Amino acid sequence: MTPVVVGIGTTPFTRRTRASASALAARAIEAAVRDARVGFDEIDGVVRFDRGAAWEYDLPGVMRLRALDYYGAVPDGPGSAPALVRLAAMAVSLGLARVVVGYHARAEARPDAADVLHAAALLARRQQPRVAAITRALRRAAARNPRALNGAPPSAAGGCAFVMSSLEPGRPWRKPVRVLGSMQAAIPSASRHLVAWLASRREGVLRAAARRLYREARLRPADIDVACLYAAPGALVLPALADYGLGDRGAAGLPRRPRVNPHGGQLEASLDGINDVIEAIRQLRGEAASQVRGARIALVAGSPLEPTSAVLLGAPA
């Protein structure tokens, strides 16, 4: 059963909120379910970030879901948004569930680990001019994005959800986005084990995982039209481009191809990259605010600073 994303939904992104993370998740899920044109009673699986504020058994209590047959989670953190897609796709492709909701919502900003910034700085040292150019480009992209709150700090409250199901005869999904491949890599956490994380950089662990991803999907970096790369801070775009073999090395700022973070990335909203997943899906459906013309293949990659994941998505056939 070919897994496809059949619906997406978000709440508005705001700097502060009075709502709980559960309420934001519920609203995002409701929007995604409406977008997918499925019934609530068809949902039989849920995937989420663990330790999150909204637990899946809150959901049947929070909204009218019937009992769920499948649920799982990914480590709570900015490496994991693509892994949500991977876990949902796995469930659908194996027939463990037929309609799986994946979601993530935050009601407040994640406290920044100083080591994260230190690690990002290490990654970007000796490339400060390019980092500055990338940061400016991301800000320009965010400024063009009607969903982004511009100015600092980026918004930290909101929810995103997607609905995963499979292509089945007789069920015409509107613009189903295909999951072409996915990967996970247990990179050490830079904030907990900086030395081990540096070693994993030197050993190219993430680079090898990226190659595995392309092999599984039978794609090459040159096939990527849009890349949504977790980049908080913006400097993280640089190692991501290298890890995933993307872009022209000589480029001054963001590469022209693929288009990187047309939504501004985490400057749109600081939501651990779940909004990057949504943007990639919008791009492939031709519904993005800053639409990349003819976008057929999208990469979404999580943070390189901790256990991470990436997914390759394809436009509706």
Next chain:
Amino acid sequence: MDDVLPPLPDPGPDGREFWDGCRRHELRLQRCASCDRARFAPRPACPWCGSLRAAWFTASGRGQVFSWTVVHRPTLPAFEPMLPYAAGLIALEEGVLMVGQIRGCDPHVVRAGMEVRVEFDDVTADVSLPHWRVV
């Protein structure tokens, strides 16, 4: 003096109205605006029909003991002076169940079906906690 207080609610947005009501010595419950069912604990959506629309109302404060336990072992400092105490599930007239401490009789004589009424303790300047007194 913090030690003698029970842990107090940190009312998130979903439950704030309940705790504000307690301060006013009112038992406030949600009622779904779509299917009319009352619910507890406060939640963003109706667990029966899924509607995100709800209104709050003030409950009568009358109920019956649905289940109970007599707690013997210490758990938190605030509850130690009361040991053994009875706590239970109260079935409110409005059709919801709520956990509450049961007072007004020897904890060992509590039985299912006993009529109880809500009362409130003002434990701090901004938190009042409901409990249930046997009628």
Next chain:
Amino acid sequence: MRPRAAAIVGIGQSAFSKHLGVTEAEVAGTAIGAALADAGLTPADVDGLCLYDIESTTVGDAATVLGLDHLRFFSTHSHGGGSYCAVVLHAAAALAAGHASVVLAFRARNRGRGSSYGKSSNEGGRPWQKIAHRISGFYQWQVPFGIVSPVQEMALIARRHMLDHGTTEDHLGEVACAARSHAARNPHALQREPMTLADHHASRFIAEPLRLLDCCLESDGGCAIVLTTAGRARDLRQRPAYVLDGVQCVGPAHHHPHDWFVFDRRRWMAAAAERLWGSAGVRPTDVDAAMLYDHFTLMVLIALEDWGFCAPGQGGPFTENGALRGPGGRLPVNTHGGQLSEAFIHGFNNLNEAVRQVRGTSTCQVPGAELVFVAAASSDPYGALLLCR
């Protein structure tokens, strides 16, 4: 899921103790090392990891602290003892999807009274002793009123079970005594002294109607299992314990008392049971031994009802006449002593014992056991598994 496509090929554990005196990471390392050795595999062979989300050793730690640096699949599972079947099901799914070829799952838990390795809610001591002065989430609806810990929540459920179905103290006591009789044969169990019903009834009340001997142990220890595909399993050194089938389930009722009686949990439990037995093509009467999550004696009765071993409300009478007692009872339950008498590893030690029953190596071996049922806590988002030869 495809029956017998995945198998547990290695099990391991640390010592169980009231106080091990080492960190949870070290406990995990010991259990994992033992499981890999049991399977004849090494850390370099492991490319998948399924963890409880409350495990103090995180996925990120796995690559560094545990030396697992080839992971290409990992998932986490919430709800502690509610989800210990989920780790096996997700491992089997990852194998079936080709995301991994050897998956490790483990649980290391130092909660003995003497263990206090930190202030975080997951380190040492009892979680409810670490409740903040201000509580958010669902606990705000019970803790301020004096229902603080799981035993008190379960007591409310137990009381109703006695009122509605006539369940007695003897029924609860028999669950505890059966577990203890199994632990008596198990050199690793923490509580091995014989227990009679009179002993059980004489133990002090914790929260009526539940007594001390109705409650699981507090202990330090860790367990681990290794899974691989059936094809690979055949080449390894132990008799594989194949995953015949399994289900997960979550509905709106948690053990939080204000939910448990409000939602019709029997309906979705019945649906989950029907899914399991229907898909697996076996019946409860085919099961040779059952590992049920026994954080409280009452929950064993509830599990028997939930999964169709007896009619709803009839869990108590099911225990009569030694039904739960191995090796020869009608349905030996927790033949290692369970969480009640062996150790409380959030159910993971139940998995290890289930594998032993399939292998024929249990200290309370059910003769010719071929089909073993494992269920996660009925009080949490839950699931169940069937392991077989």
